[in-house]
Amino acid sequence: MNWIYWVCVGQAGPMKPEAHFTGLFVPLVTPFTDDLRLAPEALARLADEALSAGGARGLVALGTTAEAATLTAEEKQAVVRICSTACRAYGAPLIVGVGTNDTAAAITTLQELARSGDVAAALVPAPPYTRPGEAGTLAHFTALAEHGGLPLVVYDIPYRTSQHLSTGTLTTLGHLPQVVGVKYAAGAIDAAAMELLDSQTPGFAVLGGDDAVISPLLAAGARGGILASANVRTADYAELISLWQRDAAGPARRLGAELARLSAALFAEPNPTVIKGVLHAQGRIPSPAVRLPLLAASPDAVRRAADLATAGQA
Numbered sequence: 001m002n003w004i005y006w007v008c009v010g011q012a013g014p015m016k017p018e019a020h021f022t023g024l025f026v027p028l029v030t031p032f033t034d035d036l037r038l039a040p041e042a043l044a045r046l047a048d049e050a051l052s053a054g055g056a057r058g059l060v061a062l063g064t065t066a067e068a069a070t071l072t073a074e075e076k077q078a079v080v081r082i083c084s085t086a087c088r089a090y091g092a093p094l095i096v097g098v099g100t101n102d103t104a105a106a107i108t109t110l111q112e113l114a115r116s117g118d119v120a121a122a123l124v125p126a127p128p129y130t131r132p133g134e135a136g137t138l139a140h141f142t143a144l145a146e147h148g149g150l151p152l153v154v155y156d157i158p159y160r161t162s163q164h165l166s167t168g169t170l171t172t173l174g175h176l177p178q179v180v181g182v183k184y185a186a187g188a189i190d191a192a193a194m195e196l197l198d199s200q201t202p203g204f205a206v207l208g209g210d211d212a213v214i215s216p217l218l219a220a221g222a223r224g225g226i227l228a229s230a231n232v233r234t235a236d237y238a239e240l241i242s243l244w245q246r247d248a249a250g251p252a253r254r255l256g257a258e259l260a261r262l263s264a265a266l267f268a269e270p271n272p273t274v275i276k277g278v279l280h281a282q283g284r285i286p287s288p289a290v291r292l293p294l295l296a297a298s299p300d301a302v303r304r305a306a307d308l309a310t311a312g313q314a
Contacts, residue, residue, distance in 0.1 A: 020093055020120065021093070021121070021153070021180050021181045021205040021207070021223070021224070022057065022205055022223040022224045023056070023057030023058075023223075023224040023238070023241055024055070024056045024057050024224055024225060024227065024230055024234070024237050024238045024241050025056065025057060025058045025059065025060050025093075025095060025207065025224065025225070025226045025227075026050040026054070026056045026058075026059055026060065026226075026227070026230045026231060026234060027059075027060035027061075027063035027064070027065040027066065027097075027226055027227070027228050027231075028043065028046050028047060028050070028059060028060065028061065028065070028066060028083065028231065029046070029065055029066060029067075029231055029272045029275055029276055029279065029285070030043065030066045030067050030068075030071065030075075030079060031043050031046070031276075031279075031285035031286060031287070032286075032287055032289045032290070032291070033286055033287055033289070034286070034287045034289055036289055036291055038071075038075050038078060038079075039285065039286050039287070040078060040082055042284070042285045042286055043079065043082050043083075044082050044085070044086065045284070046231070046279075046284065046285070047059055047082060047083050047085075047086035047087075048086055048089075049234065049284075050230075050231075050234050051086055051087070051089075051090040051092050052090070053234075053235060054230075054234030054235050054238060055234065055235050055238035055239070056092070056230065056234055056238055057092065057093070057224065057238075058087065058092045058093035058094060058095060058120070059083050059086065059087055059092065059093075059094050059095070060094075060095045060096070060097065060123060060226055061079050061080050061083040061084075061094060061095070061096050061097065062076055062079060062080065062096050062097040062098075063097040063123060063226070063228075064097070064160070064228075064271060064272075065228040065231070065271055065272045065275070066079065066097070066272075067272065067290060067291055067294070068097055068099065069099075070291040070292075080094075080096055080113070080116070080118075080119070083096075084116070084118035084119070087118070088118065093120035093121070094118060094119055094120055095119075095120060095121045095122065095123050095153060095226075096113055096119050096121075096122055096123065097122070097123045097124075097155075098110060098113070098122045098123065098124050099124065099125050099128065099155075100127070101127035101128055101129055101130040101132075103127075103140050103143050103144070106124065106140075106144055106148070107143065107144060107147045107148050110122055110144060110147075110148030110149060110150045111147075111148060111149050113150055114148065114149035114150045115149075119150060120151065121150060121151040121152060121153050121180055121181075122144075122148070122150045122151070122152055122153070123153045123155050123183060123226070124141070124144060124152055124153070124154060124155060125154075125155035125156075125157060125160070125161050126140075126154075126155070126156065126158075126161045126163040126165060127140055127161070127163065128160065128161040128162070128163070129161075129162070131161075131162050131163050132163070133163075134163075134164070134165060134166060134169045137163060137165065137169065138169055138172060138173065141154065141173055141176065141179065142176065144178075145176045145177065145178035145179055146178075148178070150178070151178050151179070151180045152176075152178055152179045152180065153179075153180060153181045153182065153183055153207070153226075154170065154173055154179060154181070154182040154183070155182075155183045155185070155209070156170065156182055156183065156184050156185060156186055156209075157183070157185040157186075157209065158186060158187070159187055166192070167192050167195045167196045167199070170182055170196055171196070171199055171201065174200070174201040174204035175201055175204075179204065180203060180204065180205065181204060181205035181206065181207055181223075182196075182204070182205075182206055182207065183207050183208075183209040183226045184196065184206050184207065184208060184209055184210075184217070184222070185208075185209030185210045186210070187210060188213075189213055189216055189217055189220065193217070193220070194220060197217075197220050197221040197222065198221070200221070200223075205223040205224065206221070206222045206223060207222060207223060207224050207225055207226050208222045208224070208225040208226075208227070209225065209226050209227070211225075211227050211228060211229040211230075211259075211260075211263035211266070211267065212260045212263040212264050212267070213260070214227060214237075214240070214256070214259075214260075214263075215240060215244070215252065215253065215255075215256025215257070215259070215260065216256070218240070218241060218244035218245075218252070218256075219244055219249070219252070224241050225237070225241060227263075228266070228267075228271055228272060228275060229259070229262060229263040229266050229267075229275070231272070231275050231279060232262070232266065232275060232278050232279065232282075232305075232309045233259070233262065233309055236255065236258075236259060237259060239255065240252060240255050240256055240259060243255065261308055262305065262308045262309060265301070265304050265305035265308050266278070266305050268301045268304070268305070269297045269298065269301050270294055270295075272290070273288075273290050273294055273295070273296055273297035273301075274297040274301050274302055274305050275305075276288045276289070276290060276296075276297070277296065277297040277301070277302030277305070277306075278302060278305050278306045278309055281302060281306045282306070282309070288302070
């Protein structure tokens, strides 16, 4: 049975496809040429590497790390097409970012993605800039769940959206039939995070989204992660998740501390500038170029992160 068909049919019943939204999901960068054109061959290689040797569970297209805000509609279609081709080849789920503060426009985008048949879920932040409050945010996601036609992963990242989501709101969202998880990037592992992890609903996976603290979040019960840093050393981030799932606490702590240093270096300047610099230094993308308003990472930041990436692979 086709995996996507199983997911969509499963939404009609009482159980959600919980097992499919665990493990490592890599939010891929969008490689550009030096003159800022899309580099589709490089993107296809990154997708293949993540799912084969990297051991990722799935991919995320058009996230923040992909510079989705600066891509044209045609480029977005190309990125989704390339990522979905790789995911089909490996039987892996593809999550696509849908970020907007216009509920009606988001529903239209979700419906278009659903018609493609290749998208397992959409990663959707709380409506940015508008700050509709928790009641408005809940109404927004309820409308998306009822009319969008795709499973949803809520993206909780208040430092970008300026919209706080309480544990109660996230738990309520988790009970919606089409909401299958949350990318939790609240900026801290605090009492609210522990409450959320303790109250996970069946079929609602908490996926870590703060790269530097993914190890303790996994130790506390997160099911996996959507981690920009996993564009670099993908296999090690996949192994970290596996170690915590196997209760191998000692090796997990050691690897987690090492990867936390790498993540801090990769986020020393605005995402994904340092990541692209490292990938270019490794010969994996043709250019470190990013589109305005982002500026390319400084040579020192790239060198520090590249040294940590190389040290871990030695």
